[in-house]
Amino acid sequence: DTGVSQDPRHKITKRGQNVTFRCDPISEHNRLYWYRQTLGQGPEFLTYFQNEAQLEKSRLLSDRFSAERPKGSFSTLEIQRTEQGDSAMYLCASSARSIGGNEQFFGPGTRLTVL
Amino acid sequence: AQTVTQSQPEMSVQEAETVTLSCTYDTSESNYYLFWYKQPPSRQMILVIRQEAYKQQNATENRFSVNFQKAAKSFSLKISDSQLGDTAMYFCALISNFGNEKLTFGTGTRLTIIP
Numbered sequence: 694d695t696g697v698s699q700d701p702r703h704k705i706t707k708r709g710q711n712v713t714f715r716c717d718p719i720s721e722h723n724r725l726y727w728y729r730q731t732l733g734q735g736p737e738f739l740t741y742f743q744n745e746a747q748l749e750k751s752r753l754l755s756d757r758f759s760a761e762r763p764k765g766s767f768s769t770l771e772i773q774r775t776e777q778g779d780s781a782m783y784l785c786a787s788s789a790r791s792i793g794g795n796e797q798f799f800g801p802g803t804r805l806t807v808l
Numbered sequence: 809a810q811t812v813t814q815s816q817p818e819m820s821v822q823e824a825e826t827v828t829l830s831c832t833y834d835t836s837e838s839n840y841y842l843f844w845y846k847q848p849p850s851r852q853m854i855l856v857i858r859q860e861a862y863k864q865q866n867a868t869e870n871r872f873s874v875n876f877q878k879a880a881k882s883f884s885l886k887i888s889d890s891q892l893g894d895t896a897m898y899f900c901a902l903i904s905n906f907g908n909e910k911l912t913f914g915t916g917t918r919l920t921i922i923p
Contacts, residue, residue, distance in 0.1 A: 697852075726910065734915055736853075788909065797855075797909075797911060
């Protein structure tokens with residue numbers, strides 16, 4: 694399967710702990726996105742990479758959140774000192790270089806539960 | 809800022825019937841793209857159909873078609889000959905052609921196809 698993969702699929706953690714999620718995009722895609730989806734809502738943009746450069750971060754991404762994409766391949770999203778409000782599905786998507794409007798391919802998501 | 813509104817939280821229709829999902833949006837950009845994404849239960853999000861704002865012709869993909877009314881900022885999805893596999897959350901989304909390529913999603917419509 695050459696689609697977008699995410700690991701882990703589920704994560705349960707206690708408040709205050711740090712968690713890290715991984716996303717492997719489609720290999721030839723240079724753009725990578727992180728979104729957060731809470732129950733009953735559509736996904737909300739968190740951050741965006743073009744190759745290894747993080748080009749935009751949403752105001753939703755507090756100082757406790759950090760994302761990296763070393764070497765322009767896989768990406769990690771780390772949440773430090775988790776809070777119950779961080780409980781959500783974290784979605785990763787990738788797309789190919791384009792002027793605009795290219796399809797974003799989504800991974801299955803990582804569901805985070807903070808107790 | 810751009811917004812996407814889906815006013816139908818839930819819909820249901822008999823198998824083989826036609827159903828229309830509504831979406832309105834707002835953006836200050838003159839060129840943009842509109843999308844309908846499908847998120848089946850416990851499965852990843854996939855693109856259903858895409859419309860470029862500068863194209864007047866409505867996009868179609870097999871049983872799926874859109875009614876794009878640019879002046880009214882309306883973008884509805886019609887599913888013809890609905891099938892059980894169409895049961896899913898459907899999200900309307902918007903992307904600007906300028907700057908980043910982040911998707912702005914609506915809150916979704918949960919569609920159930922009844923056998």
